[in-house]
Amino acid sequence: MVTDPAELARLAHEKEAENLEFRRFVKEHHAGPELLHVIGAEVEAAVDCTACAACCRHLRVEIGQDDLDRIAAFLKLRPAEVRRMYTEADPAGGPLLLAQPSGECVFLHQRVCLIYDVRPAACRHFPYLTPHENSLGARAESISRHAWFCPIVFNALEEFKRRAGFHPHSGR
Ligand code: SF4
Ligand code: SF4
Structure with a gap:
């Protein structure tokens, strides 16, 4: 299991071409979401999110x-106050939680x-x-986008490749 942030970023970058190839593999072989859901649950149980927060x-x-x-009830504020103090408008969707200067x-x-x-449902x-509303299914492109910083995504994707019988020709 890879959890070191620097190693994750390095490997994810190294595997960009391989992940592209895997996207094609998933489409061609109709790899369904069920296997990914099983693997996702296994990897989530093995990774401590509270030690990561990436x-x-x-x-x-x-x-x-x-x-x-x-959040308002928790902070003993009104929802409008939470919106004003901790969010900003996003023209593309609902309000976004503010970011600190560090990001x-x-x-x-x-x-x-x-x-x-x-914490918000998205978190x-x-x-x-x-499996739940908005789960990724087997959309390998959406998964690999977060592999460079999320240990769960990176390790689940690697295990998904292995159990799906994927043998890369590129990206090594
Ligand atoms: S609100 Fe969500 S993104 Fe923000 S610190 Fe909590 S879990 Fe992380
Ligand atoms: S980046 Fe992934 S492993 Fe890290 S806290 Fe978020 S969900 Fe958990």
């Missing part, structure tokens, strides 16, 4: 009204989510490898 440093989180309501989520403090128990579901 997604909180690298992704912007879109939130919905349910998220706002939960980290506004609620991340020393790798700890300050609102963990009420709870990332990296979308197990």
Whole structure:
């Protein structure tokens, strides 16, 4: 299992061509989402997200009204106040949680989510490898996009390749 951030980034970069080839393989062989869901659950159980928090440093989180309501109740604020203090508008969708100057989520403090128990649905579901609304299925392109920083995605993708019987000709 690869979890070191530098090694993850290096390997993901090294495997870019291989991952492209795997996208074609998935399409041609109609590799269904079920296998990925099984592998995703296995890898998620083996990785400690609380020791990582890379997604909180690298992704912007879109939130919905349910998220706002939960966070507001937790912080003892009104939803409109949470929206004003902790989010910014995104022309492409719903409001986004603010980022700190470092790029980290506004609620991340020393790798700890300050609102963990009420974190947005997008945070709870990332990296979308197990079955639920918006899960990735076998869309290898969506998966490999996050492999450079997420240990769950990288290791699940590698295991998915192995169990699907993929033998790369490139990207080594
Ligand atoms: S709300 Fe919490 S879990 Fe979600 S990105 Fe921010 S720090 Fe991470
Ligand atoms: S989902 Fe991935 S990037 Fe986010 S904390 Fe867990 S292992 Fe790290």
